[in-house]
Amino acid sequence: xxxxxxxxxxxxxxxxxxxxxxxxxxxxxxxxxxxxxxxxxxxxxxxxxxxxxxxxxxxxxxxxxxxxxxxxxxxxxxxxxxxxxxxxxxxxxxxxxxxxxxxxxxxxxxxxxxxxxxxxxxxxxxxxxxxxxxxxxxxxxxxxxxxxxxxxxxxxxxxxxxxxxxxxxxxxxxxxxxxxxxxxxxxxxxxxxxxxxxxxxxxxxxxxxxxxxxxxxxxxxxxxxxxxxxxxxxxxxxxxxxxxxxxxxxxxxxxxxxxxxxxxxxxxxxxxxxxxxxxxxxxxxxxxxxxxxxxxxxxxxxxxxxxxxxxxxxxxxxxxxxxxxxxxxxxxxxxxxxxxxxxxxxxxxxxxxxxxxxxxxxxxxxxxxxxxxxxxxxxxxxxxxxxxxxxxxxxxxxxxxxxxxxxxxxxxxxxxxxxxxxxxxxxxxxxxxxxxxxxxxxxxxxxxxxxxxxxxxxxxxxxxxxxxxxxxxxxxx
Numbered sequence: 001x002x003x004x005x006x007x008x009x010x011x012x013x014x015x016x017x018x019x020x021x022x023x024x025x026x027x028x029x030x031x032x033x034x035x036x037x038x039x040x041x042x043x044x045x046x047x048x049x050x051x052x053x054x055x056x057x058x059x060x061x062x063x064x065x066x067x068x069x070x071x072x073x074x075x076x077x078x079x080x081x082x083x084x085x086x087x088x089x090x091x092x093x094x095x096x097x098x099x100x101x102x103x104x105x106x107x108x109x110x111x112x113x114x115x116x117x118x119x120x121x122x123x124x125x126x127x128x129x130x131x132x133x134x135x136x137x138x139x140x141x142x143x144x145x146x147x148x149x150x151x152x153x154x155x156x157x158x159x160x161x162x163x164x165x166x167x168x169x170x171x172x173x174x175x176x177x178x179x180x181x182x183x184x185x186x187x188x189x190x191x192x193x194x195x196x197x198x199x200x201x202x203x204x205x206x207x208x209x210x211x212x213x214x215x216x217x218x219x220x221x222x223x224x225x226x227x228x229x230x231x232x233x234x235x236x237x238x239x240x241x242x243x244x245x246x247x248x249x250x251x252x253x254x255x256x257x258x259x260x261x262x263x264x265x266x267x268x269x270x271x272x273x274x275x276x277x278x279x280x281x282x283x284x285x286x287x288x289x290x291x292x293x294x295x296x297x298x299x300x301x302x303x304x305x306x307x308x309x310x311x312x313x314x315x316x317x318x319x320x321x322x323x324x325x326x327x328x329x330x331x332x333x334x335x336x337x338x339x340x341x342x343x344x345x346x347x348x349x350x351x352x353x354x355x356x357x358x359x360x361x362x363x364x365x366x367x368x369x370x371x372x373x374x375x376x377x378x379x380x381x382x383x384x385x386x387x388x389x390x391x392x393x394x395x396x397x398x399x400x401x402x403x404x405x406x407x408x409x410x411x412x413x414x415x416x417x418x419x420x421x422x423x424x425x426x427x428x429x430x431x432x433x434x435x436x437x438x439x440x441x442x443x444x445x446x447x448x449x450x451x452x453x454x455x456x457x458x459x460x461x462x463x464x465x466x467x468x469x470x471x472x473x474x475x476x477x
Contacts, residue, residue, distance in 0.1 A: 010110050017113065018096055021120030022089060028130035029085040038081050038132040045071040046079055056222060064219065066175035067134035081132055088129040091140040095119065099329070102147045105155060106286055108337055115333045118353075124318070124325045134177040139322045141173035142183040146326075149190070153198055154286040160204065167208045171215035178223065182323035185304060186297040193289060247306050254318055255328065267352075272298060275331055278338045287334060294331045298324070 007015075044058045045068055052058060053068045060068070074087055096116050103112035119125055128135050145166050152162035173180040191209075194202045242250070252264040272295055279291030301324065332353060339345035 010113065013110075013113055014100060014116060017116050017120050018093065021092065021096070021126075024121070024126055025089060025092060025129050026086075028126065029088075030082055032130055034081055035131050035133075038085075041068065041071055041132055041134070042075070042079070042081055042084065044068060045075050048072070063134050064138075064175040064177050064180075066172060067137050067177060070137065071132070084132050085130060088131075088136045091136045092120075092125075092129050095140050095143050098143060098147055102151070103333060105151065108333070111333065111336050111340060114336050115329050118329045118332060122325065122329075124321070128319055128322065133319060135179065135319055135322050138173050138176040138180050138183075139326065141169045141176055142180060142323065143326060145169035145173060145183070150286070150289070153194075153201060154289065163204055163208050167211050167215075170212045174212075174216045174219055177320075178219075179320040179322065182301050182304075185300050186293065186323070186327075188300065189293060189296040193292070197285070197289075244306060248302070251302060251305070254321070255324055271331060271335070274335055278334060282338065287338065290330060290334050294327050294334070297327050 040060060041063075044053070044060050048058050048068075050069065050072060053065055053072060056065060071084070074084055078084060096119055099115045099119060100112050103115055108114075128139075148162045148166040148169060152160075152166060155162075170180075170183070173183060187209075191205075194205050198205075249262060249265050252268040255264070255268065275291045275295050279288050279295065282288045282291065332349075336346065336349055339349065
């Protein structure tokens with residue numbers, strides 16, 4: 001890494017990639033609008049004790065407790081969502097370093113930078129690391145677990161400490177977020193590999209697996225007892241009616257290009273065929289293992305998502321697809337490594353990779369998270385700006401919002417927290433200061449009788465309407 005007390009060109013490139021990756025993330029951290037889920041997580045962390053979080057005595061049931069415990073600790077430093085986002089830079093730096101060192105250990109040389117480059121600038125990783133989301137933590141621990149496991153199996157310098165790190169990182173990944181299920185499904189082919197190829201280390205691997213099983217049992221028990229909470233997140237969607245071929249096209253369009261059609265699916269198939277070819281031709285056990293691991297992981301998890309998204313729609317949400325993107329990094333890296341001595345192939349691979357990344361620049365146009373199943377991000381910031389623009393003394397107004405069974409914490413509580421906020425229930429029983437101007441934020445089909453509450457001076461009403469991409473406020477005169 002260092003030569004004659006001077007920084008090597010390879011190490012300098014690594015530092016430059018990390019530097020610009022940090023700048024990119026910091027810019028988005030302070031420029032992106034607040035995403036609804038960020039308020040949910042932060043609200044739970046602030047308003048619940050450690051004991052309540054451990055006992056899951058709050059409304060967020062579909063995420064692991066370790067992330068919320070960590071977020072609870074971070075709120076002692078700041079409760080500002082923009083500043084809380086900055087802590088995502090730590091997982092970014094750690095994961096980048098671990099990926100780089102991993103490929104260096106297995107003699108990738110300068111091609112180890114491919115993984116760091118993809119991780120630093122692929123739009124998915126940039127976006128989740130500019131938001132307060134649990135996927136940053138589960139990605140870190142799953143990466144550490146995967147790297148430790150492969151190092152344990154193939155590195156000549158591996159020790160039992162690698163297996164210990166794999167064990168505890170896997171448990172922490174599970175309790176960081178339940179999307180770690182993708183990672184655990186990918187361990188199924190590893191089991192069969194160990195049975196056939198690594199019999200000497202099989203017993204140690206099984207011992208680690210048993211320890212992980214014991215460690216995650218409380219969480220599994222909780223999930224089983226709260227399946228109703230998970231299924232309640234489901235909603236009617238076209239995912240329940242599409243066939244497998246349509247699903248593959250949709251999935252590949254999310255994972256590869258952003259241009260629609262069948263192009264992305266053809267590229268994904270070509271990538272998988274290439275990986276299979278590398279596995280067949282490679283004489284290195286490490287490269288053969290990575291090839292088959294990536295191939296089997298994609299097949300198993302794609303089938304899992306297709307089958308279970310019929311019942312649980314929330315499974316098919318791109319921000320939880322961190323494992324697929326991680327496998328994409330490993331796949332592209334080993335393809336580069338396999339063809340490293342063929343400059344024409346390397347040039348084509350480089351162009352293809354840059355093309356994939358360029359077509360995904362479309363992700364940065366909107367404020368909502370990228371993907372074909374976009375989140376409905378309500379732009380309360382625009383509403384707050386509109387209120388301040390139209391009311392000179394914005395502190396001296398009533399900000400109200402309808403209930404209508406809306407069980408989540410409204411994003412308005414973040415942007416409009418400085419105003420005098422009231423809550424109108426279905427029976428309109430809220431007491432309102434009729435001397436102040438009033439603004440009513442209405443969710444969905446709230447049946448109001450404003451005359452009973454406001455008398456002859458009805459409020460300005462902002463009604464929320466959502467399309468397939470986001471939600472906006474329509475001002476009623």
